[in-house]
Amino acid sequence: MSTAASPTLVNVEEKLFQNRYKVDHGRPHIQIKDADVCANDCKGQQCTFVCPAACYKAEGNRTVTLITDGCLECGSCRVICTEHANVAWEYPRGGHGILFKFG
DSSP states (O other): OOOOOOOOOOOHHHHHHHSEEEOOTTOOSEEESOHHIIIIIOSSOTHHHHOTTOOEEEOTTSOEEEOOTTOOOOOHHHHHTTTTOOEEEOOOOTTOEEEOOOO
């Protein structure tokens, strides 16, 4: 007779906190190309809820702010913003960006 292992709950915020991020001050690897597009043309502002690191935040006046610290470099924002292509994204310079801690 075998017993099934009970599922282990994972706290995503706790896992993300273990990662480290080396900020490249003055040279962000990701930017919103035109803030007016986010405020006026993008009705859903999907980047604000698809980003797993919550780098994008919808403000009360329909603007979207981007905080690049903590970006997981997953590219979700580029994929979700295909209608307006309003995200400029490139890999960070060597030695900068996300430093994943596995385990």
